[in-house]
Amino acid sequence: LRTLLKGGMIYMPDGFRRMDISIAEGKVFEVAGNINENNNYEKVIRCDNFFIMPGLIDVHVHFREPGFEYKETIATGSRAAARGGYTTVCTMPNLKPAPVDEETLKVQTDIIRKDAIVNIVPYGAITSNQSGRGRLSDMQAMADDVVAFTDDGKGVQKDTLMSQAMLTAKSLGKMIVAHCEDEHYPTEDPRSEWNQVARDISLAMMNDCAYHVCHVSTGESVDLVRAGKGAGVDVSCETAPHYLVFSSEEVPDEGRFKMNPPLRTAKDKAALLAGIKDGTIEIIATDHAPHSAEEKKGGFADSLFGVIGLETAFPVLYTQLVKKGEISLEHLVQLMSVNPARRFSLPGGSLQVGAPADIAVIDLEAQYRIDPQTFSSKGRSTPFSGMEVFGETVLTMVAGRIVYER
Numbered sequence: 338l339r340t341l342l343k344g345g346m347i348y349m350p351d352g353f354r355r356m357d358i359s360i361a362e363g364k365v366f367e368v369a370g371n372i373n374e375n376n377n378y379e380k381v382i383r384c385d386n387f388f389i390m391p392g393l394i395d396v397h398v399h400f401r402e403p404g405f406e407y408k409e410t411i412a413t414g415s416r417a418a419a420r421g422g423y424t425t426v427c428t429m430p431n432l433k434p435a436p437v438d439e440e441t442l443k444v445q446t447d448i449i450r451k452d453a454i455v456n457i458v459p460y461g462a463i464t465s466n467q468s469g470r471g472r473l474s475d476m477q478a479m480a481d482d483v484v485a486f487t488d489d490g491k492g493v494q495k496d497t498l499m500s501q502a503m504l505t506a507k508s509l510g511k512m513i514v515a516h517c518e519d520e521h522y523p524t525e526d527p528r529s530e531w532n533q534v535a536r537d538i539s540l541a542m543m544n545d546c547a548y549h550v551c552h553v554s555t556g557e558s559v560d561l562v563r564a565g566k567g568a569g570v571d572v573s574c575e576t577a578p579h580y581l582v583f584s585s586e587e588v589p590d591e592g593r594f595k596m597n598p599p600l601r602t603a604k605d606k607a608a609l610l611a612g613i614k615d616g617t618i619e620i621i622a623t624d625h626a627p628h629s630a631e632e633k634k635g636g637f638a639d640s641l642f643g644v645i646g647l648e649t650a651f652p653v654l655y656t657q658l659v660k661k662g663e664i665s666l667e668h669l670v671q672l673m674s675v676n677p678a679r680r681f682s683l684p685g686g687s688l689q690v691g692a693p694a695d696i697a698v699i700d701l702e703a704q705y706r707i708d709p710q711t712f713s714s715k716g717r718s719t720p721f722s723g724m725e726v727f728g729e730t731v732l733t734m735v736a737g738r739i740v741y742e743r
């Protein structure tokens with residue numbers, strides 16, 4: 338199948354340029370000015386008013402299948418991803434069964450093969466029951482089919498267990514990805530996060546292991562990662578859109594503002610933005626975590642942790658960060674596509690000739706109010722509900738195949 342996207346602003350490492358891009362056999366075939374459209378294309382799409390970027394990549398989503406299909410499935414989650422401009426996502430292992438060995442991982446990869454419309458690369462669990470405690474999972478048996486190892490949702494409590502996990506991951510050429518939560522403190526206490534970030538960075542240094550911190554929410558964590566990088570540790574981190582837009586001082590008593598880690602102070606929010614600007618935080622992930630309406634209706638005290646994010650991340654960040662002059666559009670593309678592809682060795686993140694044709698076409702002029710009733714996700718609970726934003730996905734393409742069209 339040969340497709341030609343004509344006249345759009347195309348993301349290149351040195352910035353956006355108005356060009357044409359042709360796709361053949363699932364790959365970027367040519368990027369140039371004025372490609373002849375009478376050249377055997379099955380489809381020619383005018384993109385004059387649109388921006389064309391490498392498909393977004395989310396290294397932190399919960400698709401809930403197998404085990405919790407009433408919250409989300411591989412099919413609905415991947416449709417939400419496509420609608421949000423995402424072409425590759427990495428799914429967290431808090432499933433039933435959790436991927437802890439070859440057999441349990443296969444339950445999930447069989448469904449992915451059948452139902453996914455974007456690239457889905459699962460994580461394997463660190464521990465044998467994905468609890469942050471006990472003994473290690475069968476990491477070796479899963480290594481070929483997982484992006485990395487994590488017990489997301491649970492911090493690994495014992496230093497010795499984390500150290501073992503790092504040594505095993507390293508021997509398999511994989512990264513340890515950590516939800517940092519020291520259970521000696523309540524989650525509202527920022528120490529619950531940064532205490533483990535501090536411990537893990539020293540363990541990563543000692544064990545010479547590649548290490549990534551999930552959903553960084555505190556200023557102290559940003560400082561620790563910055564210092565770790567300065568000391569030569571192979572450490573990276575992500576934050577999520579909600580931590581960059583809201584702070585704890587302004588949170589209404591509604592389940593759609595409840596997630597773990599929680600929203601922190603305005604000072605933390607400013608520290609996260611500073612971390613993005615100086616490159617300490619090189620990835621933005623959504624932590625897309627759908628629940629049923631019933632599970633999120635109980636106000637702050639009685640709702641489950643987690644909000645969805647795939648269908649709002651780009652427009653929210655474009656509106657709140659790029660349009661307000663905090664970061665450039667190019668930097669946003671790096672945070673949401675180029676950097677996660679590089680750090681996690683995932684497909685995409687580039688529109689150079691020969692790259693997989695994983696592409697998002699975005700209409701940056703489109704202005705609308707976020708309405709969860711229009712979502713493809715089964716989840717509806719988002720702190721961004723009702724927010725006025727710019728930027729709408731026009732088309733998403735995975736390996737040259739159109740998986741979403743406005």
Ligand SMILES: [Zn+2]
Pocket residue numbers: 489490491516551552597598
């Ligand atoms: Zn987490």
